[in-house]
Amino acid sequence: MARIRIGLIGCGGIARSAHLPAMQHLREQVTLVAAADVNVEAARAAAAPWGADAYADGHQLIARKDIDVVVIATPEKAHREWTEAAAATGRHVLCEKPMATSVEDADAMIAVCRRAGVYLMIAHSRRFTMRYMQVRRAVDRGDVGAVRLVRENERRSRARTGETGGYYSATHWSGDPNVTVGAAILNGVHETDLLRWFVGAEPVSVSCEHKITMEGNRGVPDFLTYTVRFANGAIGSSELSNCLPPGYPAFHQFELYGDRGALRAKDHDLISITRFREGAAEFPGGYEILLHNLPAYVREHAAFVEAVRRDTPVPMPPEDARAALRLALAGVESGRSGRVVHLAAGSPIEGGRAQA
Amino acid sequence: MTSPIGMGIIGANRYAAALADYAAPPAGAEVSAIAPSPNGRDRTAAAALARSLRAGFERDWGSVARHPAVGVVLVASDDPGRSAAVEAALGADKIVVCPAPAATTTEALDRLSAAQTRGHGVLLAPGEIRYTPAGARAVALAVAGGLGRLHSIYAAVRLRVPDRGSGDDSILDRLGWDLFDTLCTAVPHALRRVHATVAGLFGGTEDTAAIVARLGDDTIATIDLSRCLPASIPTVPQGEVEIELIGSRDALRLEPYRTAVRFHGERDAARLPWMDEPVVSMLHEGVRIAAGEAPRPNHFEHFRRVVGLMDAVKASATRGDTITV
Numbered sequence: 247m248a249r250i251r252i253g254l255i256g257c258g259g260i261a262r263s264a265h266l267p268a269m270q271h272l273r274e275q276v277t278l279v280a281a282a283d284v285n286v287e288a289a290r291a292a293a294a295p296w297g298a299d300a301y302a303d304g305h306q307l308i309a310r311k312d313i314d315v316v317v318i319a320t321p322e323k324a325h326r327e328w329t330e331a332a333a334a335t336g337r338h339v340l341c342e343k344p345m346a347t348s349v350e351d352a353d354a355m356i357a358v359c360r361r362a363g364v365y366l367m368i369a370h371s372r373r374f375t376m377r378y379m380q381v382r383r384a385v386d387r388g389d390v391g392a393v394r395l396v397r398e399n400e401r402r403s404r405a406r407t408g409e410t411g412g413y414y415s416a417t418h419w420s421g422d423p424n425v426t427v428g429a430a431i432l433n434g435v436h437e438t439d440l441l442r443w444f445v446g447a448e449p450v451s452v453s454c455e456h457k458i459t460m461e462g463n464r465g466v467p468d469f470l471t472y473t474v475r476f477a478n479g480a481i482g483s484s485e486l487s488n489c490l491p492p493g494y495p496a497f498h499q500f501e502l503y504g505d506r507g508a509l510r511a512k513d514h515d516l517i518s519i520t521r522f523r524e525g526a527a528e529f530p531g532g533y534e535i536l537l538h539n540l541p542a543y544v545r546e547h548a549a550f551v552e553a554v555r556r557d558t559p560v561p562m563p564p565e566d567a568r569a570a571l572r573l574a575l576a577g578v579e580s581g582r583s584g585r586v587v588h589l590a591a592g593s594p595i596e597g598g599r600a601q602a
Numbered sequence: 603m604t605s606p607i608g609m610g611i612i613g614a615n616r617y618a619a620a621l622a623d624y625a626a627p628p629a630g631a632e633v634s635a636i637a638p639s640p641n642g643r644d645r646t647a648a649a650a651l652a653r654s655l656r657a658g659f660e661r662d663w664g665s666v667a668r669h670p671a672v673g674v675v676l677v678a679s680d681d682p683g684r685s686a687a688v689e690a691a692l693g694a695d696k697i698v699v700c701p702a703p704a705a706t707t708t709e710a711l712d713r714l715s716a717a718q719t720r721g722h723g724v725l726l727a728p729g730e731i732r733y734t735p736a737g738a739r740a741v742a743l744a745v746a747g748g749l750g751r752l753h754s755i756y757a758a759v760r761l762r763v764p765d766r767g768s769g770d771d772s773i774l775d776r777l778g779w780d781l782f783d784t785l786c787t788a789v790p791h792a793l794r795r796v797h798a799t800v801a802g803l804f805g806g807t808e809d810t811a812a813i814v815a816r817l818g819d820d821t822i823a824t825i826d827l828s829r830c831l832p833a834s835i836p837t838v839p840q841g842e843v844e845i846e847l848i849g850s851r852d853a854l855r856l857e858p859y860r861t862a863v864r865f866h867g868e869r870d871a872a873r874l875p876w877m878d879e880p881v882v883s884m885l886h887e888g889v890r891i892a893a894g895e896a897p898r899p900n901h902f903e904h905f906r907r908v909v910g911l912m913d914a915v916k917a918s919a920t921r922g923d924t925i926t927v
């Protein structure tokens with residue numbers, strides 16, 4: 247069976263930590279034929295293990311005839327542009343989350359892929375983590391009855407973010423307010439997707455507070471907390487903080503309560519090993535539970551490749567990613583205005599696939 | 603030799619029961635009189651408690667509130683009528699410990715304040731959480747700036763789903779006070795705005811509340827209250843309490859009722875023999891004040907902030923919109 251030929255646009259952090267390792271695990275099924283990044287050295291580093299070509303301009307990659315799938319791992323502001331370019335030449339698209347920076351862009355991405363008859367999947371990797379797959383299965387089986395209350399909190403050490411030139415720092419694209427609206431869609435779109443996925447209903451209102459906590463941040467909110475009310479009466483909520491001191495033990499805290507039971511997963515309760523270094527503690531076991539969860543990335547890529555190969559629906563419909571983005575952006579609007587934002591009826595929870 | 607300070611108890615809830623079970627009255631004090639709650643529903647338990655503690659049993663709470671041998675009154679009642687008992691005890695110049703909120707409205711608070719002002723009675727600040735060792739340390743650290751500039755507070759209390767037909771009081775009245783008290787103590791700034799969602803999700807009328815508030819110094823507070831725990835999750839009567847305070851320099855995570863040892867009885871939720879330590883601490887403080895120590899200042903100013911926050915939360919929940927102060 248011929249391997250699926252992949253072109254990678256964007257060779258930064260998420261490509262290095264997620265997409266490229268996942269492809270390596272699937273090298274019997276996929277091959278990287280080209281990589282592109284405005285930083286051509288990053289593209290060369292990504293391409294080298296595969297003997298692939300490297301470009302500073304993604305359009306050169308798109309112009310090649312030997313690519314089946316384009317993986318887009320750029321900042322979200324460029325997702326629409328590259329999706330449109332890839333779809334226009336008949337390539338399937340696996341695009342990093344968040345889907346886009348606006349609902350209009352998300353709609354355009356779905357429309358262009360539908361017209362072109364290609365698959366579009368947004369890489370909401372948490373849907374492919376064993377933790378959340380098991381939660382969804384338990385909910386589907388009715389183990390906890392009707393889902394009433396869901397919370398996921400996320401804590402990240404500032405050692406991994408602003409203080410070391412990482413996320414939200416002055417030198418990183420995520421710290422540029424012209425590029426991103428911040429934590430609401432960078433981290434938070436995971437939560438808006440999961441809340442909706444587990445509750446199984448559409449959101450009707452969201453109230454949010456957000457702020458800047460990182461030193462040197464140029465104006466991108468890096469903290470937020472919000473409450474979502476769903477059409478079936480359920481409440482979903484999340485608080486995301488990115489400025490914890492090194493060694494803070496809580497990364498993710500997930501709780502779901504139904505009318506007949508509960509499901510909970512708290513990283514700080516699951517940490518099985520702690521490594522103490524000078525000035526910090528690390529939780530290598532807990533860290534692997536969710537963040538940079540390679541098995542999840544492998545499952546995500548494998549599922550997309552399988553859909554393309556068998557011409558079956560992708561497991562994460564782009565309409566769901568659009569809905570997660572829409573809810574996250576409503577949170578941003580609430581945070582900016584200081585008011586509750588009421589949402590009109592949105593797309594159904596089980597949206598169709600973006601295929602003609 | 604100094605005479606012991608007399609303690610009176612109104613009600614027979616777990617705080618009173620703890621005194622009989624394992625938490626002896628503070629040194630220098632003795633339980634003189636016990637009466638049932640204003641609604642009288644715990645009359646049998648109160649009588650049994652009086653026998654157990656070898657204290658006099660009074661049929662009505664007013665007798666305890668005005669009892670000449672009583673210097674400190676513990677109002678150990680969840681009955682909403684407890685506010686009247688507190689007011690009467692203050693009017694009789696007693697030192698009053700009421701772990702449940704003595705007033706949940708501004709009007710009730712004004713009555714208590716007036717009663718205290720008229721005489722020499724003192725109502726101790728409530729707030730079990732900040733009377734726990736962990737809560738007290740956390741609040742002290744935050745107030746002293748030990749965390750740097752405070753960015754956010756997350757606080758959650760999860761209680762068991764009650765048995766059918768019980769526990770249908772508002773989750774805000776049942777649990778909100780204690781967390782708002784902690785919040786108002788840790789952050790000495792006024793509320794700017796609050797969004798609150800209150801709903802009945804687990805069989806109660808208002809058994810769940812999700813609250814997001816922004817305070818004057820830009821600290822953002824997220825507060826979750828819910829009676830959502832299935833019976834298979836063991837918890838103490840205070841529920842699962844977890845609090846995080848995240849500052850610009852340091853962060854704290856505390857679970858004030860989490861301990862290494864728990865008792866699991868046949869009839870009851872798990873119990874910690876020392877879980878009532880906060881109330882014992884309050885009683886110690888009450889006895890010290892009765893013995894001449896000066897009370898902490900501005901209790902009622904603090905009360906007003908807490909009640910004001912509670913009022914704003916309720917207004918937000920009722921209107922389904924943000925309340926900006």
